[in-house]
Amino acid sequence: MPDRKALCLASGELAEIGTADRQVLSGDPLDALHAVPRQYVDSRLNLLAVGEELFPRGLLSVGYSALGNQTLRLGFFTARKTETTTQVRLISGSTAAGPTPTLARVGLYLIADSGDGTLVASTVNDTSLFATAATIYTRSWAAPYAKVAGQRYALGVLFVTTAAVPTIGGTAVLNAAELAVAPRITGSIGSQTDLPSSFAAATPVASISHFYGAAV
Secondary structure: OOOOOEEEOOOOOOEEEEEOOEEEOOOOHHHHHHEEEHHHHHHHHOOOOOOEEOOOHHHOOOOEEEOOEOOEEEEEEEOOOOEEEEEEEEEEOOOOOOOOOOEEEEEEEEEOOOOOEEEEEEOOOOOOOOOOOOOEEEEEEEEEEEEOOOOEEEEEEEEEOOOOOOEEEEEOOOOHHHHOOOOOOEEEEOOOOOOOOEEOOOOOEOOOOEEOEEEO
8 A cells, every 4th residue: 555644733743653554743642533644635735746845835925035145045844755856946036146156056954853964965056046036946956865754854055156146935934033943944054155064953043034945
């Protein structure tokens, strides 16, 4: 039987409960009473059929997030699928990148239980990224990566430029501190000239940059 997952409406972390066919979001046996098939949840939220997004597309607004020069913007998520990702998809905001950035890269970080991040997939330097405003950009990872359901990850976007820094599509968020509460949703690391191979849990600072991205 194909592996299915279920969403418990009462809690917040994936954990198996006895069979490969059924999962809930915590180890509390009572959570099983609230479990519903993942396919139902995915369809109700219009979650991606192929790939996995930082947050449901239906929450995208006309808001956008500034990337910042030499600032690694991070978007954290808990994987709901075990699958191999070969690409990343992002949407540029209302401001395009000025010609020509020195570096434009995207990375996927594995987040340990401690909160430390390790780079597990990345794009090559692509200075055409976000050259046009309000445009979908799909870029390939240098090598495919097999992500695991229930594991924490983060997408990271970095621009290094002396020209105009682009914005990235996302949602408007009023309070950065709330997004840093565990499990954190966003973060940023300044003074970066390239994607770091790793970062300590305490390194990212609170960020209102809640951008949209999908590992596909």
